[in-house]
Amino acid sequence: RPEFLVRRANAFRAWWEHMPVRMTQSPTGPDLQLYRRFQYGDLVRFNLLDTRQYRDDQAAGDGADPPNPGSLDPNRTITGAEQERWLLDGFAERSARWEVLAHQTAIAQLDTRAGAEVVVPMDTWDGYVASRQRVLGGARERGVRNLVSIAGDLHRSVASELKADYADEAGPVVGTEFVGTSISSGRDGMDNDPGGLTILAENPHVKYSNFQRGYVRVEVTPEQWVADYRVADRVTVPDGTVTTRTRLAVADGDPSINVVGGQ
Numbered sequence: 001r002p003e004f005l006v007r008r009a010n011a012f013r014a015w016w017e018h019m020p021v022r023m024t025q026s027p028t029g030p031d032l033q034l035y036r037r038f039q040y041g042d043l044v045r046f047n048l049l050d051t052r053q054y055r056d057d058q059a060a061g062d063g064a065d066p067p068n069p070g071s072l073d074p075n076r077t078i079t080g081a082e083q084e085r086w087l088l089d090g091f092a093e094r095s096a097r098w099e100v101l102a103h104q105t106a107i108a109q110l111d112t113r114a115g116a117e118v119v120v121p122m123d124t125w126d127g128y129v130a131s132r133q134r135v136l137g138g139a140r141e142r143g144v145r146n147l148v149s150i151a152g153d154l155h156r157s158v159a160s161e162l163k164a165d166y167a168d169e170a171g172p173v174v175g176t177e178f179v180g181t182s183i184s185s186g187r188d189g190m191d192n193d194p195g196g197l198t199i200l201a202e203n204p205h206v207k208y209s210n211f212q213r214g215y216v217r218v219e220v221t222p223e224q225w226v227a228d229y230r231v232a233d234r235v236t237v238p239d240g241t242v243t244t245r246t247r248l249a250v251a252d253g254d255p256s257i258n259v260v261g262g263q
Contacts, residue, residue, distance in 0.1 A: 005030040035083050037090060044220050045096035047087055049103035054080025055128070062123040064112050071120075071127045078128035079135075087135065091142040097222055097252065099139065101149040107132055108149075108160035108177045111202040112195065118202075124153070137164035140174045146252060147175030148225060150216075156189075156196055157181040157216070157229050159208040159248055159257055166205070173205075173255045178227050178248070180216045184235045189213055191245075207257040210245055225250040226260070 012027035025032070034053065039045040055078045059070025070076065077084060091099065101107070105124040113119035120126035139147045149162065162175035181189075189212040192200070196209040214231035227248045234240035247261030 035079075035086070039096055042096055043222065044098040044100060045090075046100045046102050047090060049079060049087070049101060050083065051078045051104050051125075054083055058122045059127050060122055062121075064119050064121045066117060066119055067126075067129065071122060072129050074130040076128055076130060078125055078131045084131070084134065088138045088142070091139050091144050094143055094145065098146045098148055098220055098225060099144045101135075101147070101151075103149070103151055105153045106149075106151050106158065106160075106177065106179050107136070108158070108162055108179075108205060109166040109203065110154075110158070110160075110199055110206070112198060114198050114202060133164050136162055136174050140164065140172070144175075146225070146250070147255070148250070149175060149177040151177065151179050152182075154179055155182045155186045156193075157208065157210040157212075157214070157231075157245075158199065158206060159227070159229075160203070161205045161207065161255060161257060163205060176225070176250045176255045176257060178216055178218075181210065181212065181214055181231075183215065184213055186211075186213060188232075188234050188236050208246055208248060208259075212245070214242065214245070223252050229262070 009030040012032040016025065016027055034050040035048055037045060037047045056076040060068055107125040109120060109126055111118045111120055125132045158179040160177045161173045162177055163171050164174055165171050191212065192209055193211045196211050199206055200209050210229060210231060212231040213235045214229065217228040217230055219226045228244045229246050230242055231245040232240040232242050244262050246259060249258045249260045
């Protein structure tokens with residue numbers, strides 16, 4: 001709709017004028033290519049994805065629902081066809097020890113309902129199952145050595161082991177995901193709320209969950225990826241204390257998550 005395109009063009013312009021990005025990323029009307037990649041030697045390469053602008057509309061709205069014909073449609077995409085080709089072609093280069101997907105929403109399956117019925121958020125990659133299978137399966141097929149996803153949006157911390165097909169219980173783990181919580185939104189939170197406990201119980205690939213505010217600090221070496229989940233005991237009053245709630249490590253060549261420290 002014309003009025004939406006005008007609003008989007010204004011939003012892109014405001015974003016570009018206030019964010020520390022390159023001149024080459026200036027918007028053209030309602031269009032702005034946000035996805036790009038950058039690399040630190042042969043150690044790590046970051047693929048910054050845009051999973052908002054080019055996606056098909058959410059299946060069954062943007063709430064949580066059981067998998068449905070829309071979310072399972074092989075023709076639907078969260079990245080758009082051009083960005084997906086760009087990403088898969090980049091995987092084939094295998095130019096860094098650690099290949100990172102930096103994007104907006106969790107790529108791991110997150111069943112949010114207790115019991116036999118699977119209910120997943122339609123706004124994340126759970127609403128675009130074929131996209132997830134093509135990207136994660138494509139990374140494995142192209143010989144990506146260490147695939148790591150970093151994301152947010154959940155307002156909680158979640159660390160998961162990634163599979164291309166979560167319907168295949170015997171399928172291989174192809175990567176690791178670290179979802180960061182919000183800095184302040186959501187008040188003080190708690191170690192785990194009922195939603196977090198359900199996520200841990202219903203998703204065996206989820207190895208850590210926390211509902212406090214904070215951030216993730218990462219150290220990357222050729223031998224391992226170490227993520228410190230830093231949490232604040234309070235954000236509703238000044239002078240809260242920040243501690244490392246858990247330290248998680250992923251070894252080179254092995255995508256499984258290991259707890260190596262923390263409280």
